[in-house]
Amino acid sequence: MAIFPPVPRLLDAALRDGTVVRVERVDGDSCDGRVLALGRRWVILAQLADLGHPDGLTVRRLRDVDHVTPAPLSQRASAHLVDWPPTAPDVDLDSTRAMLASLLTADTLVGIECIDEPDQRWYGLPHALRRRDLDLWELSPQCTWHATESSWRLGSLTEVVIGDRYGTTLGSLAPTPPIAPEDSRWAHEIDRPREDGVRAR
Incomplete structure (x- = not known):
């Protein structure tokens, strides 16, 4: 045991x-x-x-x-909730890179927090997953997209959130992102291999 x-x-x-x-x-x-x-x-x-x-x-x-x-x-x-908790998603929780690759898709609005910047959460669409960094098209609290993608060190991530009420509302008010999710590196390098049965790591 x-x-x-x-x-x-x-x-x-x-x-x-x-x-x-x-x-x-x-x-x-x-x-x-x-x-x-x-x-x-x-x-x-x-x-x-x-x-x-x-x-x-x-x-x-x-x-x-x-x-x-x-x-x-x-x-x-x-105890009074209906259809809760949700079914556990198929997510690899043994490494940061594998977790992100298996949890997110190119059109997932995600919130991230970093351990060295408490009380801060950033939202965005996944753009690329590099060896040591996560690139997001960041969405501001004013519901405007940043002109270029932001990079976050994988080693600094302490929390990843999807489907929360604030993020869902923020996403519903956002304009069209600067790059279509299906045209992002994430769609071609992470989502497409996953559809073929090979999980990106």
């Missing part, structure tokens, strides 16, 4: 028991959610906000998680 360090062991127990937990990072940021899958480097949760409102999927880097505790109020509120 595998012996887990404390945080992965608690997350694994929550996954097996189907309980809602509060996952707190070393910078103090926390979220409540149901653990959907657990890998060597990342954990994916169906997130709850405001005591029981589904708020998309969040993927947190394990090494940045400081505490995992029960979330009894969110647990009680989730």
